[in-house]
Amino acid sequence: MNTSTSPAVSGTAGAVDQAERIERIRQAAYRVRRNALDMGEVQGQGYIGQALGVADVLAVVYTDQLRYRPEDPHWPDRDRFLLSIGHYAIALYAALAEAGTIPADELESYGSDDSRLPMSAMASYTPGVEISGGSLGHGLAVAAGMALGLRHLGNGARVFNLLSDGELDEGSTWEAALACAHHGLDNLTAIVDVNALQADGPTVGVLRTEPVTDKWQAFGWHALRVDGNDVAALVDAFDELRAHRGSPSVLICDTRIGRGVPMLESREKAHFMRVEEHEWQLARDQLQEGTTR
Amino acid sequence: MTSAAPKKRLTTSAMIASFADPGQRTASAPFGHALNRLAEERPEIVGLSADLAKYTDMHVFRDAHPDRFFQMGMAEQALLGAAAGMAEVGLVPFASTYSVFATRRAYDFLCLDIAEPNLNVNVVGALPGLTTGYGPSHQATEDLAILRGCPNLTIVDPCDSVDIEQAVPALAAASGPTYLRLLRGAVPTVLDEYDYRFELGKAAELRTGRDVVLISTGLMTMRALQAAARLEADHVDVAVLHVPTIKPLDTEAILRAARTDRLVVTLENHTLIGGLSESVASTLAYAGVGNRVVPIALPDEFLAAGALPTLHDRYGLSTDAVVAKVKAELGGGKHAPWAADPEPATA
Numbered sequence: 005m006n007t008s009t010s011p012a013v014s015g016t017a018g019a020v021d022q023a024e025r026i027e028r029i030r031q032a033a034y035r036v037r038r039n040a041l042d043m044g045e046v047q048g049q050g051y052i053g054q055a056l057g058v059a060d061v062l063a064v065v066y067t068d069q070l071r072y073r074p075e076d077p078h079w080p081d082r083d084r085f086l087l088s089i090g091h092y093a094i095a096l097y098a099a100l101a102e103a104g105t106i107p108a109d110e111l112e113s114y115g116s117d118d119s120r121l122p123m124s125a126m127a128s129y130t131p132g133v134e135i136s137g138g139s140l141g142h143g144l145a146v147a148a149g150m151a152l153g154l155r156h157l158g159n160g161a162r163v164f165n166l167l168s169d170g171e172l173d174e175g176s177t178w179e180a181a182l183a184c185a186h187h188g189l190d191n192l193t194a195i196v197d198v199n200a201l202q203a204d205g206p207t208v209g210v211l212r213t214e215p216v217t218d219k220w221q222a223f224g225w226h227a228l229r230v231d232g233n234d235v236a237a238l239v240d241a242f243d244e245l246r247a248h249r250g251s252p253s254v255l256i257c258d259t260r261i262g263r264g265v266p267m268l269e270s271r272e273k274a275h276f277m278r279v280e281e282h283e284w285q286l287a288r289d290q291l292q293e294g295t296t297r
Numbered sequence: 298m299t300s301a302a303p304k305k306r307l308t309t310s311a312m313i314a315s316f317a318d319p320g321q322r323t324a325s326a327p328f329g330h331a332l333n334r335l336a337e338e339r340p341e342i343v344g345l346s347a348d349l350a351k352y353t354d355m356h357v358f359r360d361a362h363p364d365r366f367f368q369m370g371m372a373e374q375a376l377l378g379a380a381a382g383m384a385e386v387g388l389v390p391f392a393s394t395y396s397v398f399a400t401r402r403a404y405d406f407l408c409l410d411i412a413e414p415n416l417n418v419n420v421v422g423a424l425p426g427l428t429t430g431y432g433p434s435h436q437a438t439e440d441l442a443i444l445r446g447c448p449n450l451t452i453v454d455p456c457d458s459v460d461i462e463q464a465v466p467a468l469a470a471a472s473g474p475t476y477l478r479l480l481r482g483a484v485p486t487v488l489d490e491y492d493y494r495f496e497l498g499k500a501a502e503l504r505t506g507r508d509v510v511l512i513s514t515g516l517m518t519m520r521a522l523q524a525a526a527r528l529e530a531d532h533v534d535v536a537v538l539h540v541p542t543i544k545p546l547d548t549e550a551i552l553r554a555a556r557t558d559r560l561v562v563t564l565e566n567h568t569l570i571g572g573l574s575e576s577v578a579s580t581l582a583y584a585g586v587g588n589r590v591v592p593i594a595l596p597d598e599f600l601a602a603g604a605l606p607t608l609h610d611r612y613g614l615s616t617d618a619v620v621a622k623v624k625a626e627l628g629g630g631k632h633a634p635w636a637a638d639p640e641p642a643t644a
Contacts, residue, residue: 080387084385135385135410135414136409136413136414138409139405142405145382146378146385148375148378148382149379149381150385151382152367156364156365157386175374176375179370180372182370182372183370183372186370
């Protein structure tokens, strides 16, 4: 658990055993997935597939990369993590509980009346949520302004924006991508979750966005592409991006819908997944088995 | 024969023509200079534009404070999103573009990134209403109608350079988001002749009158004052209530002005739909005041291109048109001072 700042501060400074670091993140990713399943059960359905898919990315970000104070979500020197894909809220809350920013026992209120954890993430509702996403294609523009502003103020904090591959359909994403590169915002990192699925079906059929890496590079970004469910690869990539200077960075993460729960990985891919009442415990069991394999 | 007729003299005006009358006193780029003065006192003030700094008077600020100006390119969604991000980290941005682009093109960003989190972002829209003869692509005739429904947003439609100079620090001082209908370039100076100070959210009675009350906003207050002076020569006593803040509306002042047997006329540089006239009408109706409201506004249509003075005449915004409209409303009626036999009250 974090104290005043994230483990990344001490982790990068000292000789931390890499295997230990990876194992710690994997354990965190397990708990993020477990939190997401518990929340999904409240509603019986939801963006469970995406949450399981992106859990490794969020575990790396929240337990290894971000500087923040869980007890002081408005700390001016914090790194900002912007979720422009508001429907990934279930994954973000699962990570914020792991980070200690929101109490784990609050997760059961997810999506319910008067909850601080609405189905689409909004800054005004939830500690640690920086922006109200949901209308896709907003996050990167706001991130650009934050990164410009922090640099202008001499604040060394970094800005992260998690996008989805479907969100690359929005023209405003590319407006912002131009601006970030033009202004040389090396304090900004975009993370693109490529799960190859969007609301109307597979991304390749809805609106082709590949080759994703080439596009970002053509826009002037330092781009890396990794298996977004490989914690070791994610850690190496984030470490490299942290050291990069002169241009904004993007980490393109290929993730698998339902990752960690074989029953859901193999299910017909659904943007908004239905899980039957009797399946939730099975899902938790499969998740548990996966970590002990 | 038509070929023998003298060729009609063509009139035209620049794309962003000044609407100042010939010989009228003007101030150059009052917004840019006001922002500069404010920036001297408040280091958190920053400016952004979307490839229109030069045409929104933002260039004055850009040239004086190059380190505090951020060019976002011709990308209004990125402009407003980035302005929100800058406000999130504690800066106070003024983001300028044309009104059509800030409202029609980037409304989702103004609404969700700026207004919903109630950020101190000041959106500055040039060419409001009919202030260019360039045609519908640049005539923001419905910007107030689009924005009035946006929660948290303060909307200001200034009359002249005095209004703009005083509004800029007030907008920055307001904690939430604002939208300023910018008059740019050589902007008429009118209100210094009156006992007037801009106060956010307040209407101001610029002159009193027994026969007619003109409730006006934006540049139409200038026309209202000119019309009032002309009508005075015809012994019509005309009051003018200037309403520079469209939202939140000073409903108390409007009700005070309209609870009367005077002719109530609204004037705005905006379509008839969703602007000042409907705001005043609904204010009266909600309060149970049954007065008729006579609107002077742009018609519900896409407007023609051409020379600005021609268009202001054609669409009823010129002083001549305002005088004619008021006289037509008064003509022979109980309001007309020249009417020999007022109609019975039971009519």
